[in-house]
Amino acid sequence: MNQTRDFRPPPGFMDLDSPDAATKPDPSDGPSLPAEVMLERLSRESDAWTTLARFLGQLVPLGYDSATVEEVAGVERRRQHLWLTALQVYTSLAKDMKKSDLEEFEVPGGDEILAELKFLTHEQRLPAVRYIQARQMDAQSARVLARAIKEWVRREGDKQGFSNAPADCLAFKYYRDSIETRDPVESAALAKSGLDLAVTPSARQALGGLLEPKKEPTPEEAAAAKLPRLSTLHLMPTDLGTRLLPIAGAFESTAPATLRACPRAQGRGDFFSTVALPAGSSAHDWVALPLWPALAQAGTPAGLRVANCSVLQAGMGSAKAGPGLLVVDVGPASAAGDGWRLVESAAQPGGLSVLRPGEDAAGASHVAAILFLCRPPAIATGAAAKTSELLSL
Structure with missing residues (x-):
């Protein structure tokens, strides 16, 4: 029996600037040659790499993928990828540059240079390739330049007067x-190398400042530098240990009103080391859980005790048996989300039901947002040693 499959174009099929665009035949290249001729030329590499890269794109609809081309023509897949990547950059540059200006990249080695510019935008490639041409850079130097351009873009804040020129x-x-190395000799050499390249006065001034002799510290500054330093840590909220939460009762028997009336422990002080419990809190059991982000933001x-986690399989996606603790948020803001929730349904008044994300809540009143289901560590067997194994979201 013959079976057919619907063809799905790859992502970026209609994007002319995507790497996949380089694998599609270009109508301006003229009619495709027979597959045997293109494979023979690929095996001998008798044409410029730009032509060979276009052969790869023209062979794809004929049933020759990269693995087949490697087997038949002997061109490694890594080299094929290099050609296609370089061709994508070449095609992008050809939009604003004359063909005669790009001919020097059609020779062996030009593909490696252009491939290094693959992560630059079209606006960044044009000045970069002209700078490469002016300084006769090789592939390794082009890689350093491309990374330097991306680093300049990523660097936020003051760029010390350095422009976006390559x-x-x-x-x-x-x-x-230069400023990150601790070796003064290496620092001066790096600053000198940068000074030889900088083109804007502000950039040259910044680099020149690194080459100026440093003034001798005053006796007070020298004495302060020798004083021992005390390590200071800026703590994050998740570094503060645990959070107390009350146990409202068992999931199967706790009434919605009981859950809504749960007290809230309030941490005081800069480090929340003093916990204030409201009146009536002695009627509840309390448990301390690690201050995970979901719990810290609640x-x-x-908490609701769960005698057997497998009973929540339909609602929570957990089939593991054994006791657990269902952690929820009964705060006023918990009704805003569309995640897992506990509701009081009209069909089951006075009881709790699990509502999945996206389910219709008609006829049900919101009780709490479900944060996670946690299970105790299996200390006796040594299993479940990781936090990720204790949670079932």
């Missing part, structure tokens, strides 16, 4: 390397 981006790299967290 030379300044490269000089900025040397500037950063308004009024509470």
Whole structure:
């Protein structure tokens, strides 16, 4: 029996600037040659790499993928990928550059240079490739330049007067390397290399400042530098240990009103080390859980004992048997989300039901948002040693 499958184009099929676009035949290349001819030329590499890369795209609809081309023509898949990546950059540059200006990249080695510019935008590639041409850079130097440009873009805040010109981006790299090294000789050499490349006065001034002799510290500054330093840590909320939450009762028998009335433990002080329990809190059992982000952001967290986690399989997606604790948030803001929730349904008044994300809540009143289901560690057997194994979201 013959079976057919619907063809689905790959992602970026209609994007002319995507890497996949380089694998599609270009109508301007003229009619495709027979597959045997293209494979023979690929095996001998008798044409420029730009032509060979287009052969790869023209062979795809004929049933020759990269593995087949490697087997038949002997061109490694890694080299095929290099050609296609370089062709994508070449095609992008050809939109704003004359073919004669790009001919020097059609020779062996040009593909490696252009491939290094794959992560740059079209606006970044144009000045970068002209800078590469002017300085006769090889593939390794082009890689350093491309990374320097991306680093300049990623660097937030003050860029110390370095412009987005390729030379300044490269000089900025040397500037950063110079101030980050502890070797004074290496620092001066890096600053000198950057100074030779910088083109804007502000960039040259920043690099020149690194080469100026440092003034001798005053006796007070020298004495302060020798004083021992006390390590200071800026704590995050999740570093503060645990959070107390009341146990409202068993999931199967707790009334919605009981869960809504759960008290909230309030931490006081800069480190929340003093916990204030409201009046009537002695009527509840309390449990301390690690201050995970979901628990730290909860308004009024509470717990419900679950005798057997497998009974929640339909609602929570957990089939593991054994006791557990269903952690919920009964705060006012918990009704805003569309996640897992506990509701009081009209069909089961006075009881709790699990509502999945996206389910119709018609006829049901919100009680609490479900944060997670946690199970105790299996200390006796040594299993479930990781936090991720204790949670079932």
